[in-house]
Structures are given as C-alpha cells and as structure tokens.
Amino acid sequence: MKSRDLVYQTLEFNRPERVPRDLWLLPWATNQHAEKVRQIRHKYPDDFGGPPVQYADPIHMKSVPIPMNGAAPSITFKRV
Numbered sequence: 001m002k003s004r005d006l007v008y009q010t011l012e013f014n015r016p017e018r019v020p021r022d023l024w025l026l027p028w029a030t031n032q033h034a035e036k037v038r039q040i041r042h043k044y045p046d047d048f049g050g051p052p053v054q055y056a057d058p059i060h061m062k063s064v065p066i067p068m069n070g071a072a073p074s075i076t077f078k079r080v
Contacts, residue, residue, distance in 0.1 A: 003047035020047035 001017060009016035021044060030037050 003045075003049075006047055022046045022048040 003020065006016050006018070007020045010020055023041065023044070023046060025037060
C-alpha cells in the first residue's frame, strides 16, 4: 500500500494496515547521530511528505549565573 493511500484510509477511519508514521527530530539528534538517523529513516520511511528542512547555524547561549537579588541576568548569544 502506498503512503498516500495509508494516510487517506487513516483520515477516513477505514482501519489501515498500520498507523502512518512521521519522524520528527530536533536538529541536535540529526547532527549528533546522523548515521543512526539515516538508518532509521531508511528502515521506516515517513508516510507524510513535505519540503526538506534546513536549519540555520545554531545559536549557543553562554550560561550566566542568576543573581540572588532577583535582578534579571545578562544573557549573551554567539554563533559557533
């Protein structure tokens, strides 16, 4: 059964042979475990299509201790 038919059967409550899948991952997972994610996506392809997603360079936050007097901490961002 094609993915499109599977999704339509699900939306029409026609008891498809399995639940349609769509794997959503944070960019961190794809960056840190690229080969494992590729293997999972190959073994279990998505049933929902869409445009490819590309993320910009991540912004890393410098940790700043929170002052005890209740004042808001100063936070700085930098691109890595």
